[in-house]
Amino acid sequence: MTRPPKSAKIKVCLVATSLGKGGAERSCAMLSNMLDSLGYEVHTVILQDRVDQAFSGTLLNLGKGKKENDSFGDRLYRAYKLKRFLRSNNFDFIIDHRPKNESKREMFYDRYVYKGIRRIYVVHSSNKFSYFSEKEERMIDIYSKNYATVAVSRYIETELLNSSGIHNTVTIYNAFDTNWVSVGDELPIQLRDKQYLLWYGRVVDEIKDLRFLIDAFEQSEVWKQGTHLVIMGDGPDSEDIKKYAKQSAAGAHVDFLPHTPNPFPVIKYARSTVLTSRYEGFPMVLVESLSVGTPVISLDIASGPSEIVVDGENGLLIPERSLPLFSEAIRKIKDDDSLYERLSSNAKSSIEAFSMEAIAARWKKLLE
Numbered sequence: 099m100t101r102p103p104k105s106a107k108i109k110v111c112l113v114a115t116s117l118g119k120g121g122a123e124r125s126c127a128m129l130s131n132m133l134d135s136l137g138y139e140v141h142t143v144i145l146q147d148r149v150d151q152a153f154s155g156t157l158l159n160l161g162k163g164k165k166e167n168d169s170f171g172d173r174l175y176r177a178y179k180l181k182r183f184l185r186s187n188n189f190d191f192i193i194d195h196r197p198k199n200e201s202k203r204e205m206f207y208d209r210y211v212y213k214g215i216r217r218i219y220v221v222h223s224s225n226k227f228s229y230f231s232e233k234e235e236r237m238i239d240i241y242s243k244n245y246a247t248v249a250v251s252r253y254i255e256t257e258l259l260n261s262s263g264i265h266n267t268v269t270i271y272n273a274f275d276t277n278w279v280s281v282g283d284e285l286p287i288q289l290r291d292k293q294y295l296l297w298y299g300r301v302v303d304e305i306k307d308l309r310f311l312i313d314a315f316e317q318s319e320v321w322k323q324g325t326h327l328v329i330m331g332d333g334p335d336s337e338d339i340k341k342y343a344k345q346s347a348a349g350a351h352v353d354f355l356p357h358t359p360n361p362f363p364v365i366k367y368a369r370s371t372v373l374t375s376r377y378e379g380f381p382m383v384l385v386e387s388l389s390v391g392t393p394v395i396s397l398d399i400a401s402g403p404s405e406i407v408v409d410g411e412n413g414l415l416i417p418e419r420s421l422p423l424f425s426e427a428i429r430k431i432k433d434d435d436s437l438y439e440r441l442s443s444n445a446k447s448s449i450e451a452f453s454m455e456a457i458a459a460r461w462k463k464l465l466e
Contacts, residue, residue, distance in 0.1 A: 107137065108139070123150075164176075194207075219241060221254050242263075247259060270460045273453065296387075308342075311327070312346050315352070318432070320433075327348070366391070379401055391445045398415045
């Protein structure tokens with residue numbers, strides 16, 4: 099296929115499961131804003147009726163009116179509506195953010211829904227099954243037909259994609275919005291006058307390993323000096339984690355807050371943001387925290403943290419899932435003021451490469 103003429107306005111369709119609370123959804127909405135700012139015509143299609151993120155351009159919500167247990171016929175009709183929408187708009191690119199964990203569905207998209215349109219698939223996780231399904235060879239063939247396959251970290255590009263034989267790849271990190279610092283400054287009343295560590299995200303313990311975090315917080319004993327651990331977010335394991343925290347010796351110092359569309363005051367005044375996930379793609383909580391000057395403590399898990407955190411410069415990077423090592427890092431961040439000041443002073447400048455302006459330029463280069 100030929101590229102559109104330089105003078106033509108490039109038309110892009112973003113496809114996502116939803117614009118909900120997750121990191122992939124947030125990055126898709128952010129991409130719509132970046133591409134719109136570049137002067138592209140941007141449309142977004144979502145398959146589930148959840149819109150929590152601010153986006154630019156038009157929205158086709160195929161999830162509106164979706165039944166809880168929809169039939170194969172219902173799914174087929176939505177796919178037909180998507181195909182008709184794509185053909186009627188004559189898009190230059192589809193940028194697809196969906197997980198790819200069902201090979202039959204992806205073959206259907208490849209051969210029917212997206213046929214004849216240049217595709218860019220974005221891989222948001224280092225969990226291979228989420229993007230290769232149970233039929234790896236089929237998925238490799240589908241990815242290899244793409245105009246490009248975008249990895250949100252170098253680890254995903256080299257260890258997940260290139261090592262599988264997919265080479266039409268490029269790493270483009272998720273962006274942070276430099277306007278976040280101006281979205282408000284008022285803490286929830288229960289956090290005022292408290293020193294606290296912060297974890298935030300979707301509460302799915304199989305991925306996020308919050309039990310490990312609560313155990314490390316208990317072993318650190320910083321709670322005996324009045325420091326709290328704040329867990330902010332919602333998810334299927336919220337009640338179980340609350341029960342687990344209540345049983346901990348440090349339980350009275352573990353506070354829970356619901357998901358909020360404006361987490362930045364809570365992030366800004368945290369002593370540190372912590373990450374204990376088993377795997378990620380590109381953990382935006384680390385970038386978001388550093389963007390407001392808050393140092394981070396992160397396990398050095400596959401994909402992301404080592405590309406964001408420089409140990410001893412803007413945060414502490416823990417080399418293994420070790421309770422003694424993580425609890426020691428918590429104590430350092432709490433007790434060593436000179437270390438804390440160094441990490442905090444380096445935080446904002448350390449993530450300039452992830453600004454919307456820098457990441458928009460990377461997408462512009464890819465599309466033009």
